[in-house]
Amino acid sequence: MDKTITTPSAPYLGGLALAIGGAVLFSAKAVIAKLLYRYHIDAVTLIAFRMLFSLPVFAAVALWKMRGAAPLSTGDRWRIVGLGLVGYYLSSFLDFLGLQYITVGLERLILFLTPTFVLLISATWLRQHIGRLQWLALAVSYAGIVLVFVHDLQGGSNVLLGSALVTGSAAAYAAYLLLSGEMVKRLGALRLVAYAMCVSSAACIGQYFLLRPAAGLIQPLPVYGLSLMNGLLCTVAPVFMTMTAVQRIGAGAASQAGMIGPVSTLFLGAVVLAEPVTSWQLAGTALVLAGIYLLSSAKKANTANMANAAKTKNGT
Structure with missing residues (x-):
């Protein structure tokens, strides 16, 4: 009996490579931020430089998508302003503020809990039911965070x-x-995304000029180089790479990657x-990844059950 071996196209x-590359580049922004802090700039200045370099690209995409x-509507405009302020301005600002005090490993683990925050917000405010497997996923994920945090x-x-x-950053992005x-x-x-990023960029740059003198934009050359990497390689590139990956392989596979x-x-x-990698960090990381995997598995199972129930109801 012949066995057919199916190989990925x-x-x-x-698409898988794009998803992995996007995840790595987006995660690298924490490392870039730590390098920038060595030049004694603060979070307000850091995020302003990040948006100054990424804004031209997002503005060009926004203008392109606007054509035709x-x-x-007025309502959608206000919603986009709100989304830009919450999802990218507030979330990014809190993230960079927090990076002044914790390691990049702990920062990334906390941000990786965003799906669990989505689940908790849905259960609390939207009154959605949380199944046993989802509760288990939450427990495993948060156990990993506690392990690394205590260490x-x-x-x-x-x-x-x-x-x-x-944590506030992850909650804001979940919202x-x-x-x-x-x-x-x-x-x-x-x-x-293009519209929301333009709003966020305006907020971050405007915040800088409200709180800091314009002379603070004069920085050593390495600050401009690192900020360019932060804006283009760690912000613009992963956004488009992840979107392309989702189109090619689907949101589920992209999120797993x-x-x-x-x-x-x-x-x-x-x-x-030169941050040490300890057994505590590795164990905590494994727990968080296991929890997110369980959460995605529970979501797939729920989706399948809903589809089956719909078929049964429709008599198909």
């Missing part, structure tokens, strides 16, 4: 402050994901920043 492998598209807490009380700030779901269907992911993010950050921190 080239487009699928290309139906004009936005890193030996570095000082600022770890608590930094962890709280990054963005929930609020943007309906608009993504109507406007498209690329158009919505994104699980490389915390692992890559852990080892990038060790190589570039």
